[in-house]
Amino acid sequence: MVGKRVRTRFAPSPTGYLHVGGLRTALYNYLFAKKMDGDFIVRIEDTDQSRKVADAQENLIKTLEWAGLVPDESPVHGGDFGPYLQSERLDIYKKYCEQLLEEGYAYHCFATSEELEENRQLQIKQGLQPKYNRKWLPEEMGGSMPRCEIQKKIDEGAPSVVRMKVPDYVSVWFEDVIRGPIEFDSATIDDQVLMKSDGFPTYHFASVIDDHLMEFTHIIRGEEWLPSMPKHLLLYEFLGWEPPKYAHLPLLLNPDRSKLSKRQGDVSVEDYIRKGYSSEAIVNFVALLGWNQGEGCEQEVYSLQELTEKFSLERVGKAGSIFTIDKLNWLEKQYIKSRPAEDIIRVIRPLLISELEKKETLLDRPTITGDRYLEDVIELMRERVGFEHEFVTFSSYFFFEPEEYEEAAVQKRWTPDTKSLLSEFLPVLESMPDFTAEAIEAALKEFVAPKGLKAAALIHPLRIVSSGVSFGPSLYHMLEVLGREAVVRRIQKGMAIITVPQQ
Numbered sequence: 001m002v003g004k005r006v007r008t009r010f011a012p013s014p015t016g017y018l019h020v021g022g023l024r025t026a027l028y029n030y031l032f033a034k035k036m037d038g039d040f041i042v043r044i045e046d047t048d049q050s051r052k053v054a055d056a057q058e059n060l061i062k063t064l065e066w067a068g069l070v071p072d073e074s075p076v077h078g079g080d081f082g083p084y085l086q087s088e089r090l091d092i093y094k095k096y097c098e099q100l101l102e103e104g105y106a107y108h109c110f111a112t113s114e115e116l117e118e119n120r121q122l123q124i125k126q127g128l129q130p131k132y133n134r135k136w137l138p139e140e141m142g143g144s145m146p147r148c149e150i151q152k153k154i155d156e157g158a159p160s161v162v163r164m165k166v167p168d169y170v171s172v173w174f175e176d177v178i179r180g181p182i183e184f185d186s187a188t189i190d191d192q193v194l195m196k197s198d199g200f201p202t203y204h205f206a207s208v209i210d211d212h213l214m215e216f217t218h219i220i221r222g223e224e225w226l227p228s229m230p231k232h233l234l235l236y237e238f239l240g241w242e243p244p245k246y247a248h249l250p251l252l253l254n255p256d257r258s259k260l261s262k263r264q265g266d267v268s269v270e271d272y273i274r275k276g277y278s279s280e281a282i283v284n285f286v287a288l289l290g291w292n293q294g295e296g297c298e299q300e301v302y303s304l305q306e307l308t309e310k311f312s313l314e315r316v317g318k319a320g321s322i323f324t325i326d327k328l329n330w331l332e333k334q335y336i337k338s339r340p341a342e343d344i345i346r347v348i349r350p351l352l353i354s355e356l357e358k359k360e361t362l363l364d365r366p367t368i369t370g371d372r373y374l375e376d377v378i379e380l381m382r383e384r385v386g387f388e389h390e391f392v393t394f395s396s397y398f399f400f401e402p403e404e405y406e407e408a409a410v411q412k413r414w415t416p417d418t419k420s421l422l423s424e425f426l427p428v429l430e431s432m433p434d435f436t437a438e439a440i441e442a443a444l445k446e447f448v449a450p451k452g453l454k455a456a457a458l459i460h461p462l463r464i465v466s467s468g469v470s471f472g473p474s475l476y477h478m479l480e481v482l483g484r485e486a487v488v489r490r491i492q493k494g495m496a497i498i499t500v501p502q503q
């Protein structure tokens with residue numbers, strides 16, 4: 001394998017969505033390949049016809065591309081090693097199946113599912129690990145079924161599967177890049193089905209053949225595939241091929257250390273996209289589910305480019321990684337804090353425009369959808385939102401008149417004097433030469449001081465009337481961004497609507 005171009009693959013089954021664990025597998029395959037100047041390939045394992053979902057592969061690849069993991073070869077992108085859909089490679093599997101049958105590494109099995117189940121129950125009752133009982137193993141391969149019986153069934157066209165004959169007493173050994181040397185005893189391995197009765201290969205058979213023919217140098221996949229290794233390695237041996245290198249990634253766990261499951265939260269990447277998470281945060285997050293740069297390294301925010309430079313399989317841990325949504329939320333916030341305003345505008349302007357189609361605004365539409373205004377809103381709100389869409393939804397008062405006023409805030413902040421204070425302050429705001437944050441602040445302080453009042457006596461009511469809520473960015477800056485006309489209108493409306501709360 002020395003000097004061979006590195007080729008890795010992500011080989012999902014088309015289930016209709018991309019699992020976050022799948023995204024991590026894809027990411028590590030991508031990072032490793034790119035770091036080694038190699039190729040990252042997507043192969044779709046659709047040999048289980050009963051689980052097929054329409055458009056699944058297009059969606060999967062679209063989600064990978066959204067995350068920045070553009071495959072060099074795939075069913076959509078093509079490539080020299082295709083087809084990349086296993087259902088289009090049936091002739092290839094058939095050819096190798098015949099070879100294994102001819103060379104005595106595989107045999108036909110005509111057992112019915114009832115028979116298999118009966119056998120399984122019996123073995124369980126006897127305290128044995130359930131395994132196929134080799135009823136159809138031919139005499140010439142060490143079994144008890146005469147060749148003529150087998151031939152008779154074949155001639156009748158009886159439904160059958162093809163099984164691999166696992167040697168009785170050998171040990172199968174390999175060195176996992178992450179876990180080190182691992183040994184299996186062949187006595188524990190079942191005579192795995194290679195070809196199903198519908199003419200489709202099993203995952204084990206198809207993936208070994210494709211991994212070899214597509215010249216993958218490294219197989220990076222989830223820990224759940226580790227028990228399949230002896231079957232795969234035996235198949236390589238039967239076919240006379242050199243196996244690639246293997247790295248089995250740690251499991252993803254819920255915070256209670258159970259295997260990551262739908263029951264405890266979302267597991268599909270598409271769910272996270274719908275919620276508004278960005279590709280940068282998700283990729284960064286899944287990268288850290290199992291990999292770290294090294295002891296004592298405090299860095300947590302990584303771009304895809306940086307990950308590509310720094311990733312190594314040696315720094316992937318063996319222990320399960322806990323999926324903590326707080327970490328993802330924290331990362332999302334970090335990205336929002338540093339993302340250029342123009343990038344955020346690209347996302348939020350269409351959202352805003354669609355909101356404006358649904359709802360009237362008294363503000364000037366060209367102004368509030370313009371770069372200048374949106375930039376101001378972003379700078380005021382970037383520390384306060386968790387998602388990009390919240391620039392529109394969380395602080396909607398920048399775009400729409402407040403329709404109601406937070407009750408608790410009114411209770412707490414609206415006193416019998418508030419209305420007269422506001423109406424006295426209104427002309428000050430109307431006549432200020434510059435409606436800037438600094439000027440508003442100075443004017444407000446100058447207004448309250450001679451009355452022996454604190455600035456808060458006006459700050460809170462002003463915030464309530466202009467935003468409807470009791471929290472938000474710096475009031476003075478918020479008023480400047482909203483503009484004099486809107487602020488005056490909102491103060492008048494608030495004074496007309498809000499009444500002194502009953503004590």
Ligand code: GLU
Binds near residue numbers: 011013203222225
């Ligand atoms: N199709 C398998 C899966 O769904 C791929 C396992 C492998 O990478 O070999 O995870």
